[in-house]
Amino acid sequence: MKLADTTTVQTVIAQILAAQESSRDDGGVETIPLERALGRCLARDLTADRHQPPFNRSAMDGIAIARADLPAAGPQNTLDCPEEAWCFQSLGILAAGQDPGPLAHPGFSGNTSQAGRTPSESEARPSPGAVPLKRAAGTRDNKQAPPLPPCVEIMTGAAVPPGFDTVIRYEDLQRSPDSQAAGKNPPSPEPGPEAGPVRWICRGSIPARGANIHPRGADYQKGAVILEGGQIITSSHIAVLASCGYTQVPLRTLPSITIVATGDELVSPDTTPLDHQIRASNHLSIAGELTSWGFPPGEVRLCPDDPQALTETIRRGLKESRVLILTGAVSKGAYDHIPGILEGLGVEIRIHGVSQRPGKPLLVGRARKAGRADSLVLGLPGNPVSALINLRRYLIPALALQSIPGSSGRIWAPGPASPMSSWAALGFPLRLAREITFEPPLTYYPGVSLEMYQGELTLVPVRGNGSGDFFHLSKTAGFIVMPKDRTRLEAGSLVQFYPWGV
Structure with missing residues (x-):
């Protein structure tokens, strides 16, 4: 299968949002203790039991x-x-x-x-x-x-x-x-x-x-709505809810997420690898990034490049999850089995290949389920820099929007009362402290660190050694977007910054 080389970032965003919209399940509600509700989405309006x-x-x-x-x-x-x-x-x-x-x-x-x-x-x-x-x-x-x-x-x-x-x-x-x-x-x-x-x-x-x-x-009268359904609960909301006697709160269920890292070269981090092997890290960094934004995965697995094992693992992931994340085996090499396996399992591949760096082999698919919410399939490249940047650029914002019941998946912006975490999930503008140049006609995601300059928080480019260099990635605070039609961003340019979660 030949990778597309003209699919734009905007198309990827539209397709992921559409797939997320079809995979959402607004009927899912769970009740959990108030002290564990921070950062979660409230399922319905809550009212005051007394005056305040x-x-x-x-x-x-x-x-x-x-x-x-x-x-x-x-x-x-x-x-x-x-x-x-x-x-x-x-x-x-x-x-x-x-x-x-x-x-x-x-x-x-x-x-x-x-x-x-x-x-x-x-x-x-x-x-x-x-x-x-x-x-x-x-x-x-x-x-x-x-x-x-x-x-x-x-x-x-x-x-x-x-x-x-x-x-x-x-x-x-x-x-x-x-x-x-x-x-x-x-x-x-x-x-x-x-x-x-x-x-x-x-x-x-x-x-x-x-x-x-x-x-x-x-402040409010007895019976007044103190918190509307769909709001992300912050520490100040917890104070209001506690004052009204809410020790248990109804929350939107989180999407079930499965991560599968593939590759014969991968061994568990607690294993001493042979000279031709490497310790697996993608599945853990992806799980950590998801968890930091409030979307912990349910299953994290390693799987060899064996078509039969991959087929069974993917089949199980599609059955159990609303979001299936695959890393590796999504490009066009002889052992990149995942695109063919997905098609064989009835997954509709909407995107395969994006005009960007890093992460050209990105795959987006949708698995339809009769009578149930669809599953979103995100195939990430095996290179750790590509995998983490594409997860952060596309899936994290989509999940942040999708967690709000009744919100339109077409709107790529938080509400006016959204906490800072929602704005951060969708990226926000900061200024470059130094110039960046990039010649290829691709959307570019260079890593950056943060630096205070003349009282203003600015972004400093961090040079790395390609999409496999996760060591230099660890020295970044996030990355920025350099549009496809630009070959140079001057110092002082206002750019969209995507921070890593913490």
Whole structure:
């Protein structure tokens, strides 16, 4: 079989996407523990089981007050009192995780079990208005003043007690000199002669109602969709799901993948090879690259260049897998049996040979299955550089797109809310630090390393010794695309970069 030498990269992309579209199985769903869901695709919408925050949450350390206890003044609903100060008497201190009900406002007439919600006007019956104290006056000299408005010392994250609606920061307060020691909850009923109830003084503006409070349900309401099906789960999504009690999550099943490395010269890595043999490495590097992008293979096998053994191994792989990856024996040599075996098994070969370097012998096929999703067959060259670059260039992006249910396999781009891993899987632009030249009229994939230059991440070409030189490939961070119609890329050129997975 003669290899095609005019098939373009764009044709390969279209054929792989088409084959992937026919092999996808949107009905496959599995439920796994939340802690193992990172990087996986959510199968359906998930909703909130409660409001977030579930209560009016203090956003600052300070004191909670009822704004209605103070007379309104000024168009901004704040009180500016440069010559006077406001004094509040503490009912106690409240930390995150403590029940705020026992420290409800004395005038609150609602249900304290609904702690933290904003009271209605009828429920909030404020105590008599506070009397402003002269800056020079001490609280002990104001014996005939009406009762001071109450407050509660409150810590960040605590539920605001019923009847209170505003938090003043500690930074804007002073402790009354005759207050008793902090931290007693409630204040001692019999303070010593030099101590009194805890009082807090605010000299300056009283913040508007609701200040420094994260309102109940401000982030989302009970029953709201917190995560849509089709999203790739990130660490921030895990936080949201955990807060709603999801310990098990429904995920799209991953495509079943089988890797078969072929060649009589190959022996297992744990074997001492003879002089004419080599230790197999392609199957492991391919498995590692797939796993790094979230697509671990199910089976990884070695097979000799024996037509009967190859036929049975490929037949089994087609039966068990939605993606079958073959390395070696796909070119036009006397022992390259795979193209003929695939045709004999009914596989439709869509592409065999691409106008590119490395990886001209690339093969793409589709195995149709009655009543089941088709299988994609990807035949990679046996040379390790060619195999890994072609896997990364074509299959990884296709799998990344195919994992999203309902997405169009024709769209070669992630969604706007996709995590960085999705963008990286599809490649992204960076600038070259040095010039690259390449004369043959082929799409070229030179390896590159990363280098910081004048505050910008740039790409530096890495020279190798051909498609069998995996040692120099290990010194690269990925590769770039040099279009077929270009023979030179100048330093500073913006190019498409495909990083290796980690």
